[in-house]
Amino acid sequence: MKEQTYEEIIRKHPCFSKAATRWFGRVHLPVAPKCNISCHYCTRLYDCVNENRPGVTSKLMTPKEALQYVKQLVERDERIKVVGIAGPGEPLANRSTWYTLFMVHRCFPELIKCISTNGLLLAEKLPELQKAGVRAVTVTVNAVSKEVGSRIYGYVFYRGQIYTGAAGAELLWRAQYEGIRLARKLGMVVKVNSVLIPGVNDEHLEEVARAVKTAGAHVMNIIPLIPQGGFADLLPPPPERVNLMRQKLSPIIKQITHCRRCRADAVGMLV
Template sequence: MRDPACEEITREHPCYSKAAARWFGRVHLPVAPDCNIKCRYCTRLYDCANENRPGVTSRLMTPGEALQYVKRVVERDGRIRVVGVAGPGEPLANKATMHTLQLVHHRFPELIKCISTNGLLLTGSLPALREAGVRAVTVTVNAVSPAVGSRIYDYVSYRGQVYKGTAGAELLWRAQHAGIRLARELGMVVKVNSVLIPGVNDVHLEEVARAVKAAGAHVMNIIPLIPQGKFAGLLPPPPERVNLLRQKLSPIIEQMTHCRRCRADAAGLLT
């Protein structure tokens, strides 16, 4: 069944289409330092100019600075089609995210607005995101089983309370599932990122793929673990293992194979 909303975005969004990645670029705006979840593979040391990984930026920007930055990037590179907020923390846990998206959408309504989130606050944020022009949403879903999730997340902070163990993981997946479904109902295109953690969720990712597809996700991006934080002692999965898993899951949900694990201040073509 054709989905015109998906087709329109994937034609020019480099993260949703390998063909689009050859011709069109994106710019990430690092305006969101705070986070409401502690993932065991994450380190909050984001001020680094030499690492190419999610959650890293050379510096933070204010919404006003971000708008000026977009103006400069678009003037310099006519291939830019997407403006997104992907960190360095959780975008929806930072008021600056919505302000930034509103400013950019007012000045550049023709650009695709995108957000990358852990999904905890997604449902309640979707009306405002839609008003700010957001049409593409990426949700990081590493587990749909509370038992597996409890091995990935140290805690989940929600509405003034801290949830640990299976309670936190269950709360998170429930919020993610509801957010993905509502985003699709509102006409947005949803990509799911899943970090492949050997010995933790590698076997479980097939269940994740089925669950997020059923919720309405359009594409899945399996990201091999970068060993750091409490998972610093693990070995990253080799490329051939990642590719085999993508092949296995591709009949369930379309797989992204050209991810560059972008920084929170990335700009230009993925290549």
């Protein structure tokens, strides 16, 4: 089968293109429970069917269950064009991610495969992602400064060792930069998600935008903080502040404006 072009992936992927939301749907497969970093804004301890935020799922799936689920969805809705893995943990830290992607790609090579990752393992896992048919990658980058990053991440677990504070934040950004750079070199479409955390990284996001653009990211998505976890006492940024930030950064890198902060088990159309 002919490989999808860069332009075709963007045209059909609703998370990368607002126009695509009118015609194409996606499914997130919740097969990856483990995570290798601790973010102060993250909690995956509960689920409500009316709750729409990253990291939430009503159940975990095995790779076989996920494949059967995709088969049923594709038969029922021909608009499903994208299969992604976005948690509820870190996809690249879970072997189940690879089993799922390989099986789905073997059965549905025409579907766009994508992952959402913190980027810590992205560079070293790119060969496997290529074999599994992954062509679109979203990397969450909240800081490129170790000082700012140390306020966002509790720890980074890498190759059997725990890194905290500035050391963990610096390690994470180095890995993210290299992962984005190499992914783009391989022809993948790269989106960066950045959580806007008032009083923590809001004055730093312009530096983040310039850095990820230099690394090769195609588009950036500013996500307003959902107060929870270690940041439960912070106030979420109002919509007008988020919009102003997007306007400020749009001359640097193209901005996503239609994000729905999808769950790890999201399915169907974005609109």
